[in-house]
Amino acid sequence: MDLDKSMIGIASEPYSAVVEQEHVAQFAQAIGDDNPVYVNEAYAKTTAYKGTTVPPTFLVALGSNAKFPLKLDFKRMLHGEQEFIYHHPVRIGDKLDCTMTVTDVYDRVGKSGTMQFLVLDTNMTTADGALVAVSRNTIIYRQAQKEAK
Amino acid sequence: MRAITIISFSELQPNVALPSFTKPAVTKMQLVQYAQASGDLNPLHTDDDFAKSIGMDGVIAHGMLIMGFLGQYVQEIAGTESLVHQFNMRFGAMTKPGDAITCGGVVKQLTEINGQPAAELELFAEKAPGERVGTGSAVLLYTNPCN
Numbered sequence: 001m002d003l004d005k006s007m008i009g010i011a012s013e014p015y016s017a018v019v020e021q022e023h024v025a026q027f028a029q030a031i032g033d034d035n036p037v038y039v040n041e042a043y044a045k046t047t048a049y050k051g052t053t054v055p056p057t058f059l060v061a062l063g064s065n066a067k068f069p070l071k072l073d074f075k076r077m078l079h080g081e082q083e084f085i086y087h088h089p090v091r092i093g094d095k096l097d098c099t100m101t102v103t104d105v106y107d108r109v110g111k112s113g114t115m116q117f118l119v120l121d122t123n124m125t126t127a128d129g130a131l132v133a134v135s136r137n138t139i140i141y142r143q144a145q146k147e148a149k
Numbered sequence: 150m151r152a153i154t155i156i157s158f159s160e161l162q163p164n165v166a167l168p169s170f171t172k173p174a175v176t177k178m179q180l181v182q183y184a185q186a187s188g189d190l191n192p193l194h195t196d197d198d199f200a201k202s203i204g205m206d207g208v209i210a211h212g213m214l215i216m217g218f219l220g221q222y223v224q225e226i227a228g229t230e231s232l233v234h235q236f237n238m239r240f241g242a243m244t245k246p247g248d249a250i251t252c253g254g255v256v257k258q259l260t261e262i263n264g265q266p267a268a269e270l271e272l273f274a275e276k277a278p279g280e281r282v283g284t285g286s287a288v289l290l291y292t293n294p295c296n
Contacts, residue, residue, distance in 0.1 A: 023186070030182040031217035032172065035224050047229040048293035056220035056233050060213050061187045079212050083237035136237075 003105045003116045003141055010070055012100040017062035017124075019094045024054050027061050053089045057082075059135045063122050066100045072118075072141070080117065081138040088132045096124040096132065103136075116141040158230055158291045161256050161268050167226060169253035172218050175210050177246045183214045210244035215282050219274050222252035223287045226270070231289040234262065238272070238285035248276040257286070266291040 028038050033055050036043045044052040060082070090096070104119035122135040156167070180194045189211055192199040197207045216238045227233050244250060254272040261267060267290050274283040 026182075027186040027217075030179065030186040031214065031221060032179070033217065033221035033224070035221065037224065048227070048232045048291070050293075055217065056224055056236050057213060057217045060189075079240055081237060081239045082213065082216055083235070084233075085235050086233060089232065 002144075003118055005105050007070060007102045007105055007118075010102045012066040012068045014097055014099050015066055016095055016097050019054060019058075019062070019090060019092055019096065021092045023061065024058060024092060027058050028055050031055065031057075049089045051089070052092055054092070056084055056086075059084060059090070059122070059124065059133055062096065062124075063098060063100065063135060066098070066122070068100060070102070072139075073144075076142045076144065078140040078142065079137070080140040083134075083136040083138075085134040085136070086132070087134075088126075088130060090124075090132055094126060094132070096126065098122050098124050113143060115143075156226060156228070158266060158268070158294055161259060163256055163258050165256045167254045167256065167270065169251055170222060170225075171249055171251040172221075174247050174249040175214070175244055177208060180208060180210060180214070180246065183211055183217070187211065187213060189213065206245070208246065210246070210248070212240040212283070215240075215244055215250060215274050216285075218250050219252050219272055219283060219285060222254075223270070223272065223289075226254075227289050230293050230295055231268070231291045233287060234267065234290040235288040236285065237287075238274075238283045241281045241283050242276065244276055244282050248282075250274050250276055250282060254287075262288070262290055266294075 037047055041052055100120055100122045103121045106117050107114050118139040118141055120137045124133045125131050184190055184195050194208055194211050200208045223233055252274050254270050257269040257271050259268055267288055270287045272285045273281055275281045
């Protein structure tokens with residue numbers, strides 16, 4: 001199955017994820033990111049964050065259980081680009097309501113033929129409906145015949 | 150890792166290079182820890198035999214671990230004065246255990262978002278001079294200027 005523009009707008013079932021202190025600490029430790037803004041409330045209050053927050057890439061650790069109605073071939077998928085947009089700081093204890101949506105499908109002609117790109121936005125909102133963050137995943141979907149090397 | 154000099158907004162100018170920093174070499178243990186912490190359990194990152202079975206020399210690092218290094222760098226530069234408003238990375242060459250990743254960047258321009266000062270940064274992560282494993286950008290929003 002190749003991608004086409006009709007897939008734009010297809011969305012996952014909503015799911016929720018809780019930002020847990022232990023998970024944040026485990027994630028920062030795996031990266032080796034010892035910034036006190038993730039753990040030290042007194043320090044974090046002196047920063048622009050006004051309280052502890054999460055490492056900039058932590059949101060990827062929340063989204064792995066989305067039920068998605070598109071059947072994609074994982075062997076053809078390459079992670080091309082990742083983006084995070086923060087409208088508000090993410091806090092320890094936040095319960096984030098998440099929905100993953102196909103926001104773009106496009107082709108690009110490269111040296112090895114035409115490559116397809118799939119853009120998946122995961123919007124994360126708090127219970128009051130405020131959009132806190134967007135995690136944008138751009139997947140390179142390789143041609144089927146290229147998969148056997 | 151606290152070695153980066155925090156740069157105040159007042160010192161930022163377009164085309165000014167940001168101080169670079171180099172992470173300790175990636176280890177296989179770190180890939181196992183990152184797999185567990187991130188939920189990305191693809192054995193390509195943790196099982197040498199699996200990696201060899203699909204034509205690799207051995208395990209490779211998660212692209213998102215490298216973005217995590219660049220995220221650490223961005224958060225460090227944000228210091229106490231600013232928020233990371235936007236941050237992206239395009240994935241380049243593969244990173245293997247033993248590679249030491251250096252993060253660096255440059256100030257692209259100073260701007261404003263909703264009336265608040267902001268800095269647009271261009272970023273890179275490389276495993277050797279010129280061997281980029283990722284390139285990206287970030288926007289820092291200066292909501293807490295230190296006077």
